[in-house]
Amino acid sequence: MSLVIRVLGARSEWWREHMQSLLPEFECRLWEDPGPLEAVEYAIVWRPPAGGLKQFPNLKAIVSIGAGIDHILADPELPRGVPIIRTTGSDLTERMREYVCLHVLRFHRRLPEHEEAQSLHEWRPGINPPASERKVGIMGLGNLGADAARTLAMIGFDVAGWSRGEKTIEGVATYAGEAGFDAFLARSEILVCLLPLTEATRGILDAALFAKLPKGAFLINCARGQHVVDADLLAALDSGQIAGATLDVFHQEPLPADNPFWSHPKVLVTPHVASLIDPVTGGKMIAANLRRFIAGQDVPDLVDLSKGY
Amino acid sequence: MSLVIRVLGARSEWWREHMQSLLPEFECRLWEDPGPLEAVEYAIVWRPPAGGLKQFPNLKAIVSIGAGIDHILADPELPRGVPIIRTTGSDLTERMREYVCLHVLRFHRRLPEHEEAQSLHEWRPGINPPASERKVGIMGLGNLGADAARTLAMIGFDVAGWSRGEKTIEGVATYAGEAGFDAFLARSEILVCLLPLTEATRGILDAALFAKLPKGAFLINCARGQHVVDADLLAALDSGQIAGATLDVFHQEPLPADNPFWSHPKVLVTPHVASLIDPVTGGKMIAANLRRFIAGQDVPDLVDLSKGY
Helix, strand or coil: CEEEEECCCCCHHHHHHHHHHHCCCCEEEECCCCCCHHHEEEEEECCCCCCCHHHCCCCCEEEECCCCCHHHHCCCCCCCCCCEECCCCHHHHHHHHHHHHHHHHHHHCCHHHHHHHHHCCCCCCCCCCCHHHCEEEEECCCHHHHHHHHHHHHHCCEEEEEECCCCCECCEEEEEHHHHHHHHHHCCCEEEECCCCCCCCCCCECHHHHHHCCCCEEEEECCCHHHECHHHHHHHHHHCCEEEEEECCCCCCCCCCCCHHHHCCCEEECCCCCCCCCHHHHHHHHHHHHHHHHCCCCCCCECCCCCCC | CEEEEECCCCCHHHHHHHHHHHCCCCEEEECCCCCCHHHEEEEEECCCCCCCHHHCCCCCEEEECCCCCHHHHCCCCCCCCCCEECCCCHHHHHHHHHHHHHHHHHHHCCHHHHHHHHHCCCCCCCCCCCHHHCEEEEECCCHHHHHHHHHHHHHCCEEEEEECCCCCECCEEEEEHHHHHHHHHHCCCEEEECCCCCCCCCCCECHHHHHHCCCCEEEEECCCHHHECHHHHHHHHHHCCEEEEEECCCCCCCCCCCCHHHHCCCEEECCCCCCCCCHHHHHHHHHHHHHHHHCCCCCCCECCCCCCC
16 A cells, blocks of 8 residues: 655655655655555645556545646546545645735835836835725635635735635625626736636636736736736736736746746746745645545545536 | 924925815915914924924924824924824824835745846745744834734734833734843844834844844834944845845935945835825824814824823
8 A cells, every 4th residue: 555756856755754754554655666556545746747647546546736736637648537635724825825915015015116216226205005095806716815815905905806606705805707707807906816727717817808907907826827828918018008917837837048027027937936835734734634535534625526626 | 373384395285285175274384485483383294494393482283294203303492392293093004014014025935036036037946934934023013013013913924022111912922121122133033123213212223133133134124214223234234144124214315326225235225105194194184183182182193202202
């Protein structure tokens, strides 16, 4: 009885040992060295290669090291019917809250303009509207989006949220589905994308959407690079329809050194760090979810595959 | 019966008209054109020149256009015994909250390092501690400091506050006076100065204080430039004792173009914008305070001159 772990980067062996200590009843092995394939019951993965998961004939569940599962669904040969468990929890929510608040406040308080003035040694005071007069829009009201919306409202922003289905969040105006989409966009001076990546949301941040925002709106994308039509975003930045963008996620990661976002004066690039799983805390969350799953208990992080996220 | 208004910058006449509309029973005049000096009963001022206020023999109160009154007390010929009324209120508190949250998050999430990596087109991910493991210290727990401390705690930071007298703030560890000073500093990885400027706090941000912070601490000063011993801060930045500083206030404002802070790679300069009074809202707060004062009602913004702030 074993489980395999696939993480990217240098910490694979650290993760393996950590999970082994948390789940001693399993033999925890690395993806590259899985041992007997028929013994593998669980796979804990980030971006599994296409066709990789089907090699394990007795897989009982797949665990995503992250809140999104698009990186698993992207496998065209993904074994059907195997349950998928996401990793959420307060740690990821809190990190995303920090990132969203930082970058909304950065645009709200015009920090790039202050930095430019400093580079010229120019003292350029000027008064901002208060947060209560700044309209922020959050696309996606799952765990992360709902928490970010609530926190921004508590800081004082005029916050609205949009989601596929109706949601209610205290202190936040909510819009839903196609019917509410245009009204939500028309009020969003700072737009934050926290949507899951599905076939319905792929490429949603395109020229048509940008045109529905107020002129000079700001965009923060901390969901997936595939939500953005890059050429449309570059055009909207160059026309001034979008005044600035903070991008944490990209079609290709790491972002290639010759990608135009790196040197665009209106774009801040961060290297997919908005809400990373801390291996210590994340490992514990994964172990706790697996124990509940194995015991047949309710697992809130179990994915509803009919929704696709 | 008149009042005079002294603001700096191009909006003097706008302010005069605004106050005239709010206080029609007075003749509202500009500082430069006060009319009969004995008719002036109230002076609404920002940085009055030395000896300026004593020219009005029948002054009943002085109003500071701001939460601080150091700019009034700096007048060596200030008429004694004339009550001073500050301007506080939720607008100033909310703007300061925004500024403090932005700049604490900026250091916490290492935004300057991400910006440097972007300038080199380098993808450098890395994981931060969560806010719950980041110790923030707020010096000064008046309206502004207490609100900032509460908000940072709500975002998730491990917040402590220090003030002259004992205070209690839910979710915030509080330290008071000399006795609590060193322990407060020893835990402050990000230190925010929101102290009033008094003889006791002038120059408080000096080499001795910096040495008591954890190595590599960050400093945010949004109180007064005179809290800082500039040479000591530059030395602490150069030694690495202070890893970065965000400065909104300076000994001389506007900051002279040849001041070394402008081009220091570890310093962010903002032009005294942390919490500006919005003339519309601020004018209403000033008028409301004056009406209460004239009617003999309790004015919470009335300064206790025995405390000096």
